[in-house]
Amino acid sequence: AQSVTQPDIHITVSEGASLELRCNYSYGATPYLFWYVQSPGQGLQLLLKYFSGDTLVQGIKGFEAEFKRSQSSFNLRKPSVHWSDAAEYFCAGEDQNTGNQFYFGTGTSLTVIP
Amino acid sequence: GAGVSQSPRYKVAKRGQDVALRCDPISGHVSLFWYQQALGQGPEFLTYFQNEAQLDKSGLPSDRFFAERPEGSVSTLKIQRTQQEDSAVYLCASSRDLGGTDTQYFGPGTRLTVL
Numbered sequence: 001a002q003s004v005t006q007p008d009i010h011i012t013v014s015e016g017a018s019l020e021l022r023c024n025y026s027y028g029a030t031p032y033l034f035w036y037v038q039s040p041g042q043g044l045q046l047l048l049k050y051f052s053g054d055t056l057v058q059g060i061k062g063f064e065a066e067f068k069r070s071q072s073s074f075n076l077r078k079p080s081v082h083w084s085d086a087a088e089y090f091c092a093g094e095d096q097n098t099g100n101q102f103y104f105g106t107g108t109s110l111t112v113i114p
Numbered sequence: 115g116a117g118v119s120q121s122p123r124y125k126v127a128k129r130g131q132d133v134a135l136r137c138d139p140i141s142g143h144v145s146l147f148w149y150q151q152a153l154g155q156g157p158e159f160l161t162y163f164q165n166e167a168q169l170d171k172s173g174l175p176s177d178r179f180f181a182e183r184p185e186g187s188v189s190t191l192k193i194q195r196t197q198q199e200d201s202a203v204y205l206c207a208s209s210r211d212l213g214g215t216d217t218q219y220f221g222p223g224t225r226l227t228v229l
Contacts, residue, residue, distance in 0.1 A: 102218070107155070
């Protein structure tokens with residue numbers, strides 16, 4: 001079955017430290033992959049997406065993600081976290097063949113401490 | 115409008131009541147999606163429209179759930195005879211083009227609480 005897994009339910013980092021949020025996917029073929037951020041009371045905001053080509057994808061707010069086929073992973077990274085990055089982060093995948101069903105992970109909650 | 119809007123933002127219903135949740139997608143967006151997000155979980159796909167056509171409703175949890183988009187713009191998700199397990203945030207998203215490569219823009223959601 002198609003799925004996206006986020007192994008870390010909650011992560012705490014210090015402001016200014018680097019961040020990596022893990023995402024693993026299970027699809028028959030290479031899916032489209034996305035990272036979204038959700039702040040309290042806000043809608044989901046797209047950070048970045050991967051369809052094909054360069055496996056290192058740059059997004060908004062200084063985030064990047066790397067697609068690694070050998071590890072079935074699409075981890076999100078940021079070199080220096082800001083307090084405003086505290087939010088819920090969701091990885092999502094979409095089957096290239098069906099093109100309409102998103103499968104979201106269960107999310108990783110990020111806390112940033114001063 | 116500038117983004118996807120949803121109304122109401124909050125809805126409290128007594129068990130057994132019917133509810134209707136509205137989604138106004140970004141003007142001109144062809145595709146529209148509904149998701150259900152339970153507390154502490156990621157959004158789960160419910161249904162998908164291309165214009166007025168409902169092309170995929172495989173995620174609707176039961177026949178109490180019904181969605182429509184009669185004129186290819188505004189969409190309504192209706193839940194009949196609500197149950198406590200229906201309590202969740204219902205998210206709507208729209209995208210400009212057909213197919214899966216275009217970005218989905220999400221609304222703020224409607225938080226449904228069934229007592």
